[in-house]
Amino acid sequence: MLRSMYAGISGMKGFQTQLDTIGNNIANVNTYGYKKGRVTFQDMMSQTMTGAQGPTEGANGNTRGGLNPSQVGLGSQTGSIDTIHTQGNRQTTNRPLDLSLEGDGMFMLAEGGTDDINTEGKAFNLDNVNTSFTRAGNFYLDSEGAIVNNEGKYLVGEPYTINQNGPNTAQNNAGMITIPEDAQSFSIQPDGAVSYVDVNGTPKVAGQIRLANFANPSGLEKVGGNSYRYTTNAGEPIAELGDLSLAGEDGTGQMVAGALEMSNVDLAESFTEMITAQRGFQANTRIITTSDEILQELVNLKR
Known part of the structure; x- marks a missing residue:
């Protein structure tokens, strides 16, 4: 299966967690002393196609420059869910x-x-x-x-x-x-x-x-x-x-x-983050849809 499909799934899971956190913040907008939560993301381990190489010197004395590693990312994951202890109104x-x-x-x-x-x-x-x-x-x-x-x-x-x-x-x-x-x-x-x-x-x-x-x-x-x-x-x-x-x-x-x-939740900030998380979730679903279309074309090669 395509790596991009699993990368899209990991992205969808991460944005679901972010939407859950934002929803809880909005639900507690009038809760006394409530401190809002924040979700951060980090990339998963990347699959290495070719490793890095340093400069080398050939047999005839010619020097060859180094090469950077070639890696393919495997998606994202939730890095942390932080509690922001800023002063409320x-x-x-x-x-x-x-x-x-x-x-x-x-x-x-x-x-x-x-x-x-x-x-x-x-x-x-x-x-x-x-x-x-x-x-x-x-x-x-x-x-x-x-x-x-x-x-x-x-x-x-x-x-x-x-x-x-x-x-x-x-x-x-x-x-x-x-x-x-x-x-x-x-x-x-x-x-x-x-x-x-x-x-x-x-x-x-x-x-x-x-x-x-x-x-x-x-x-x-x-x-x-x-x-x-x-x-x-x-x-x-x-x-x-x-x-x-x-x-x-x-x-x-x-x-x-x-x-x-009062709660330190900012509704304007929360709604903006909610729109961003929604579009991110939507983009990851499009990755899965596109990957499925590619797999369908591969299956149709037999015809």
Whole structure:
């Protein structure tokens, strides 16, 4: 069979993958904190017809120049599917538990069993709980006053011990941030500090939101629900509270309350890429059609 037919098939498979990625980007154009995907291609191994030769000197003293290799390509393949972690636009919501990050940091979420999370002490060991990371900052309060996401996962921070007779003090461990039920109001500062006004009108601190920052955020694995899972290629693992950063430190940027980060998908760019992928797919189908016509002519030689 003709090599061009198999090259066309490989091209069709690659453009199908690209169309799948573009379709997912467009579907998530209004998903908070979503980061778009991108497909890159690379050529397959080429079949060598003649190898390269260097200059040679003949028996009569004449020098012959070198020859380049002659190779026939065997098609294309998907090189990578990248996650582009560029900043998305900010949408103002004026909701105090909606948080937007202006920088490279990510919120850390934790979930686990009763043996892993101490709900009374508001603390847990990051080595034992299941952790994930997100840029979607739409958070809520559960029945205990802890800050959670829409799946009930706890927002990781540094909780403060509530002191009725004096200022609250930091616990110096990772845990959930809880706002008392009798709090009159609460707010979140740009550095991640969660403060509230108690029943006596005294301002106090409930905790400090911590952020994770990775050397290679594209190495994180998407697990759905606007969340990412840690992989060994993302950078240093998160093992304790000291590995996390405060907002504004270590390149994490500032935290903006009352706003959400939108998807970084550009519809104009996505539709342009979709048209290009469609035409590329169409061109590869034409290669198969032309190759089939050539094979038909070969079969007709017997007549």
